[in-house]
Structure formats: C-alpha cells, structure tokens
Amino acid sequence: MKKMEAMMELLTDEIEGFNKSIRKLEGLSENFKNLKVKADTSNIKYYVNEFLRKQEQVIEINKEQVTEIKQGIKSARVTPNWLATLFCIAVSIQILSLSYFAHHFIQFEIRKEEAFLHGRKEVVSELRGYFDNHPIIYKDFQKWVRKRDSVSNQK
Incomplete structure (x- = not known):
C-alpha cells in the first residue's frame, strides 16, 4: 500500500502541475484575445514617398539634360566655321584665277x-x-x- 499511496501522491502532484499549466495557458490565451495588433504602415509610406521624391528629381534632371542635348543638336553644324571659311576662300581664288586666265586668253x-x-x-x-x-x-x-x-x- 505504501507504494500505492506513493503513486497516488505522485499522480496527484502531476495532476496539480498539469492544472497549473492549464491555468497559465488560459491566462496567456486571454492576453492574446485582448491583444490587438495594429498594422503600422507609416514607415512604408515614408520610404515610398521618399523614393517617389527622388525619382521626380531624377526625372527633372533628365528632362533638363535632354533639353540641353536637343538645343545642342539644333545648333550643331556639320562643318566647322573654319572649314566653311577655307572653302569660300578656295572657291574665290579659283574664280579669280579663271577670270584672269580668261581675260589673258582674250587679250x-x-x-x-x-x-x-x-x-x-x-x-x-x-x-x-x-x-x-x-x-x-x-x-x-x-x-x-x-x-x-x-x-x-x-x-
């Protein structure tokens, strides 16, 4: 019987420990039921807004650069000024020499x-x-x- 009493006592302790764990779990469960999780998107909104602001700046810079490039292309010339001047001088010299030789031949x-x-x-x-x-x-x-x-x- 002593063994039986010892087993009963052990079983009682175990049941009591089990009941304690159940009560503890019920308390935690109540805490989770009352717990309200609030989704905070303010950080995400901040990062998205910051990204969009930077993108707008980049787009503005690109627009300015494209405008400058377009103006550069419009004002660009195929031949440089010195080459056009040299061409005009060469043509003038040829016309003058042909005129001189024509006059000389007639004379x-x-x-x-x-x-x-x-x-x-x-x-x-x-x-x-x-x-x-x-x-x-x-x-x-x-x-x-x-x-x-x-x-x-x-x-």
Missing part, C-alpha cells in the same frame, strides 16, 4: 590679231620697197599672181 587673241595685221603691213611695206627697187622682179611677181589666180579659178 592674247586680240594681240595676236594685231601682231598679224602689223606684220602684214610691215611685210607689204618692205615688199613695196623691194619691188620699187627691183621693177623686173615686180613684173615677174605680177605674172605669177595672174597665173596663180587663173589656176585657182579653174578648180
């Missing part, structure tokens, strides 16, 4: 014709003097001219 033709007429007059005056000094040769020359004219008329 050369006029001078050539004047020289020919001058040489012709000189030759005629020299021949006139020669023929005046040698009348016999002049008569032979006149015969030769008539003969030549008659041959050229027959052709």
Whole structure:
C-alpha cells in the first residue's frame, strides 16, 4: 500500500502541475484575445514617398539634360566655321584665277590679231620697197599672181 499511496501522491502532484499549466495557458490565451495588433504602415509610406521624391528629381534632371542635348543638336553644324571659311576662300581664288586666265586668253587673241595685221603691213611695206627697187622682179611677181589666180579659178 505504501507504494500505492506513493503513486497516488505522485499522480496527484502531476495532476496539480498539469492544472497549473492549464491555468497559465488560459491566462496567456486571454492576453492574446485582448491583444490587438495594429498594422503600422507609416514607415512604408515614408520610404515610398521618399523614393517617389527622388525619382521626380531624377526625372527633372533628365528632362533638363535632354533639353540641353536637343538645343545642342539644333545648333550643331556639320562643318566647322573654319572649314566653311577655307572653302569660300578656295572657291574665290579659283574664280579669280579663271577670270584672269580668261581675260589673258582674250587679250592674247586680240594681240595676236594685231601682231598679224602689223606684220602684214610691215611685210607689204618692205615688199613695196623691194619691188620699187627691183621693177623686173615686180613684173615677174605680177605674172605669177595672174597665173596663180587663173589656176585657182579653174578648180
């Protein structure tokens, strides 16, 4: 019996410990039922708003840069100013040189014709003097001219 009493006593202690644990769990359960969990999104809202503000700043900076690039492209030239100036100078020099050579060529033709007429007059005056000094040769020359004219008329 002593054993039985010892077992009963042990069993009673165990049941009492078990009841204590149950009461403790019931108390905690009551605390959880009364506990209200409140979702706090203020931190998330702050981070989202901060992110959006930074994004707007980045977008504004990008818009300004795109505007500057567009203005740069509109004002850009394919050729630099010094190259355009050099081209104009080269074209001007070519036009001036062509004008000079054209004028020189025209004057050369006029001078050539004047020289020919001058040489012709000189030759005629020299021949006139020669023929005046040698009348016999002049008569032979006149015969030769008539003969030549008659041959050229027959052709």
